[in-house]
Amino acid sequence: MQLGWKEMWRQKRKFSMLFVITFLIVMLTTLITGLADGLAYDNGSALHELNATTYQLDPDSEGQLTRSFIDVTANTLNETMSVRPLTVTIDGKKEEVTLFALPKDGNIGPVSALRKGEVVFDPSLSENLGLGDSLIDFASNYRFTIAGEASGRYSHGPVIYTTNETWFDYLNQSEQRPYVSAEIGTESTMSDALVMSQQDLIESVPG
Structure with a gap:
């Protein structure tokens, strides 16, 4: 030594x-x-923030929420979540976002105070958005009204959160059949549902 x-x-x-x-x-x-x-973490932070541990997806979805399509009625008794990529216009400029629709009375996500048509958005979407401003879906012209901010990103992009009430209204006005991406919890209307934990779902996020 x-x-x-x-x-x-x-x-x-x-x-x-x-x-x-x-x-x-x-x-x-x-x-x-x-x-x-x-x-x-940035890739799936929106899922990290949700107060849920188990999700039931379409068995053909390969574990990806945006590929999961479960036929439901607007008055389903199960707590559901819907995730969909959208192109919205802000003052005429197109932006890519992911819409998260959550149960209003389920204490899952920041939507408990929202009314129909309202959303809260991740601040990374824009610095110029304020209360009462609008996000317009480019494909259907559906108008979402800004009601606040809430951090959340999915597949490295900003998330906007809304309620299931707004989700079904959006589908109705854009003449699309009612569906959801996942049922929340251990109960499911599908006998062959793909059961995933929160961590498994996060690891399946594209990107």
Whole structure:
């Protein structure tokens, strides 16, 4: 051991360089790991914020909410969630968002105070949106009214949250059949439902 220390001291320039290189490799690995964790959280942060642990999806959805289509009626007794990518216009400019429709009385997500047609949006969508402003769905011209802000991102894009009441009204006005993306909890109207935990659902988010 003593000879080793003497050798390191005699060739301190050489060993100093080895120490610096090792330190930089460790720092780079730490930064990359942190970046990967941050990107993973950003990819599914909207799901992280939901107060639910189990979801029932269409068995053909491959675990992706935007590919899950469950036929329901607007007055279904089960708590449901719907997720759909939209292109909305803000003052004539197109923006890509993901719509999350949640049960108003289920304490799942930031929608308990919303009325029909209202949404809350992730601040990364725009700095110029305020209460009472509108988001207009490009495909159907359905008008969503801003009622507040709530953090949430899905597939590295901003989320807008609304209620199931607004969701079914949106489908009706755009002349689409009523459906939802998932039933929340352990009960399901489907005998062959794909049961997923919150973590499994997050890991299945595209991106």
